[in-house]
Amino acid sequence: MPSIVTAERLSKTFQVKVRDPGLRGALRALFQPRYRDVHAVRDVTFRIDPGEIVAFLGPNGAGKTTTLKMLAGLLYPTSGRVEAAGFNPWTGGPPFKRRIALVLGNRQQLVWDLPPEETFLLNRAIYDVPEGDYRERLAELVALLELADVLQKPVRQLSLGERMKCELVASLLHRPPLLFLDEPTLGLDVTAQEAIRRFLIEYRERHGATVLLTSHYMQDVTALASRVLMINRGRLLYDGALEVLVARIARTKRIELVLGGGDGNRVTPEALASFGEVKSFRFPNAVLEVRREDAPATSARLLAALPVADLSIEDPPIEEVIRLAFARGVEEDE
């Protein structure tokens, strides 16, 4: 199966004006501007197959959004090659743009003063969507996103969550096979985030779209992405399944215990400490952290030695893993 997105040795360098603080700095910058190269993306290579949901992971300024924008044809790469939906984004023109959708969490295309339906009608005209298809798709999207009540309200009166849902509708009316979502859940409450995630999963299942997204919310990534691209300081640190990343980075596992036993023979923290590091203890619940490879053996010993009502082995929280990955680098454990 041919890839739907190919990035080869992709780089983007911005020239940023630097100036010293204060009036003197401002004057110097006026007469003798100095520039500094900022390497936003360096030598990034990957391929994405049709139907994948791929998440870009990385701290602010890591280069995620810059990469996404180069794939969508907004930014001109300094070097390297991009192919998306069968086109070079820079020469593809309208045929390319009909095959993609771009949703920006902090920029909206909805016309602020009009009901969202007016933007939908505008996009119907811009993308030449036939009348019948338009109605059918709108009905489907409105049902999936539960938007029936808001179509007639001016956009400025909608909640942030409703606006983002309407952004998605506006971006999907032409049914593009390739979706670029930049922080689609930015600033939304938990319910709205959840609704957007459910929608994206459902939409992909129905229409087989490929989704590339960036997000700061790990729940977005764990719920949606089958694959993550980890970017830091412009470099691609990791490309693969999230579970594999966790296994590689997290040297520990957590054993969560529910202890049994009456008041007479209560397990003490000291007794637990001999099995591993006690992360929390509040009878009857306790969490131990042990080395990854020791987890099965330690579990067996715990079951044999203590009155255990329940026991489960978990990976550490994903946020912690990601933090560790960025702090230490991914390759260290190989």
Added chain:
Amino acid sequence: MIRRYAALIRNAWLVDLQYRASIVLWLLWGVTEPAIALGIWWAIAGDGSVGGYARADFARYFFAVMLINQLTIAWDSWYLDRWIREGDLNYRLARPLDPAHEAVAENIAYKARTASVILVVWLLVAAAWPAVRLPFAPGRWAVTLLAVLLAAAMRFFISFTTGLLAFWTTRATAIMELHAGVSLFLAGRIAPLALLPPAVAGVAGVLWFRSMLAFPVDLLTGAVHGTDAIVRGLAAQLFWLGVWIVAYRIAWSRGIRKYGAVGG
């Protein structure tokens, strides 16, 4: 493409309807400047004339300025500057529609709205005040319409191209302000070019300023006559339109590569 334009113009008008007060304000702005200029020249002319312009000539001139300025003015540099600096260009670049088309549609919507109101104002005033009536001359009106279209196209490309400077500088609107200030004199907004010192009027004629406004205004009022003068004026308009189209294409293709796609 017609369906797209229809949809864009429809949306622009729908937005306008939400801001009826702002329409009135813009209209006042469009009327005030020529009205003030007319007031001044009215007082100066007295019962005689200045440079061949009597009071009635000034009245016709500034009513024509009022109408044709509204038909040809372009605000695109302000929009472009914001789109580029604040990242609103992002989703526009992802759509299969050149942002210039959206801007043209906005211009048509704006001009149809303001110019139609000013035309009504003119007709009402002309009913009561013979001085501002124009002689019935369909041929002249047709040529004027052509000159107005050329001027509108040129001013659009000037404004759009100046706005594109925001790819390189944060002062694009200042450059446009400067251009607007110069055109106050050189395009004939505060005085007929015939009344300017010959050197200044010469500069206006050599550059694009006369083609922007003064030429179509003089066509409408009859100050320009004779096939020769009309053809030369139209040729100058065509030439400068071509120059600005080339400037636009260069600025767009270079700028877009330099674009930083600000924001998320």
